[in-house]
Amino acid sequence: MSSTAAASPAIPVRTIVCLAAAAFTSGASLRLADPLIPQICDQFGVSVSDASVVGTGFTFAYGLSQVVYGPVGDRLGKVLVILISCVLCSVFSVAASLAPDVGALGLFRLLGGAAAGAIVPLCMAHLGDTVPYEQRQGVLGRFLAGQMLGILAGQTLGGILGEHIGWRNTFVALGVVQLAVALLLWVDLRATRVPPTRTVLSLPAIVGTYMALARTPHVRRVVGAVYVEGVLFFAGLTYFGAFLRQEYGLGYDTIGAMLAAFGLGALAYAAQAPRVVATLGQRGMMVGGGFVMLAAYLWSALTPVVWSFIPVFAALGLGYYLMHNTLQTLATQMSPQARGIGMSIFASALFLGQGTGVWAGGHVVESLGYPPLFAACGVGLAVLGWLFRRSLPQRR
Template sequence: MATTSEPSRPLDLGEAAPATAGVTRALFFLAVASFSGAATTRIMDAILPQIAHEFAVTIGAAAFVATAYAFAYGLFQLVFGPLGDRYGKYRIILLACAGSALTTLACAFSGTLPGLAAARLLSGMMAAAIVPLSIAWVGDVVPGDERQQVLARFMSAQIMGLLAGQIGGGVLGEYFGWRSAFLLIAAVYVLAIAGMLFEVIRNPALTRTKHAADASLRKSFAAFAGLIRRPVVRFVLAMVTIESFAMFGAFTYVGASLRYRFGFDYASVGLYLAVYCAGGLTYVLFSRRLIGWLGPARLSFWGTVLVAATYAAIAVTPFAEAYLPAIAVMGLGFYMLHNTLQTLATQMAPDARGSAVALFATFYFLAQAVGVYLAGLVIDRHGTSPVFLAAAGLLLVLGFLLLRAMPQELRNR
């Protein structure tokens, strides 16, 4: 009989504690929201050539739509992090989902490239709260010795969202037009909103905050300067900047490479890109063994080696078929790297975890925006191969930095 009352037990958000049924259920709805956020983040990988064709611009010019989203997503971490710490992470995520649904619909109905870029900018602003505050919420309610495993499982929803964005963008774009993909993502946001509203009614503690009632937003924003003065924070921010600049400055154009080098249709581009997610899911399935076997420093190092090798391979190969295994291995390697950095982000400032993870995400997406923009300039003149080779070199440098300079508290986990 005792088990019947467990789901309605209020969540204690004071100190991290072992996951309960309430935490698991609440995390599921966050996962649905993160699925939608991931899908809309990477949907441009598959439909970028189609947008360039519809609006009669170069691939580099069309990539401004992706840059606008990443820039807004990164910048607004600095807003939502303190808001999450002050007003409750779950509440802010719920409101952000509502805004994301509306702005994603605006993307679907945009009739010009500047209009689409503006809608994507607003979409990035709204979606900025979802994944980082979800990660910070996990940090609040899951103890440190379980956190990387829980984050790895939570990451599977993001990976499935990437998969949906890339396949959906390609297949729906090929047969129904790229706008249909945005309509579908908006519908999933609505499902996430409904589930989260139900959970908030069932567990009102979800909207509470750990911070004192008189904590001011001014103090929260001022805390960013204090966070950056911490050595561990500076290390993590530097590493995620290199990671995102190199990884996604190049990856945004892998679909364009398949389209323009090998003549793939949009559906085939989406299907090829989707194996990236298969590599990521492979990491999720074996994450416990890999983390225990390699440890965080070596796990992230070998992740960078895998990604660098695959970028070098697709830069020089004359065979389209080589992209398929390369993209899959790229997904495995990236999540070996990124899961480690995500975990360190939750540990680098436990007293302001929402703000710390938001700062991490800000650097991640601003670096991505800069990388996509600069790569587009190179690609319009010289093609994709120089960009892929440069990404490989930067990622190898990142791997060696992580191996030699990983903070001891993470290395020994």
């Protein structure tokens, strides 16, 4: 095995901005469809659980593709693979806009999820290769502002653009943005601003790395925790758009604007990430994030006055990233010698959890309604944060 990662210099600010832009497209792709679900139901005459394929197809493919992208990113160069993924995402977003039925739409979203699978985990692996661990959680928190802005834009513009130009043209707009980001990354690579972080592994070494990680108790705890987090959090978040439409009769653009508060809460965390890490420590962030999300989901289950959902969504954004950024930082150290593999396992578990949660959440909604789903998600996340804190040091 040969590696250039150990001696890599600090990466330039321009490269961080390009990686954050790529993370933006990933976040937008992930959440763009949430406020469009009611419109897709109307377009194709299907139920909410049938229309949820626009979310489950994307997230399951995103998760399963990680087994490929980790070793490929380590071998070919993480930023190059991210660039190629952005191009493919653009192609499949435009293809989704042409879907003749919900089955074809689900297929193109599945392919888009498989293409997008490289982006965020390989961005984080690249930062893990180039940023010392002591500074990494703060840097990752600020880098993830790109993904958070993408989530905010996806939720907001998904509703607003869906209302005014239709869901098909909304997917076309996403494809244009993804292609523009790919061009930015290509320019950065051509200018050789990106420090090399390649690690060439033989096939037996790759298999050995996966097996070694599977045998490590700490890795199993981190991967298991992020899977459960994905199931519980996104089982509720995905259906807020349909809930607000059904319960309050809101327009799609209003729903999108309200869901944007999630991104604002996440950005509030990103802006203060180093200070929050220093003040709370990893234990405090896990427990605090869990209980903030518990309070937000329980309030949602009470079906309160509609304006109160704005602070609820902001609290969900803050609580989620308090918990998730802690798990992400731990994941960057699961496999320092082949960080792409370690981050791919982590991201695979997260998005498989999201896909499971969206699928299960749709069935809970149809059987029991929205409030029981929201209450169960909040309680589960608080329990997860409380239990996982035991595996963390009192203060790093």
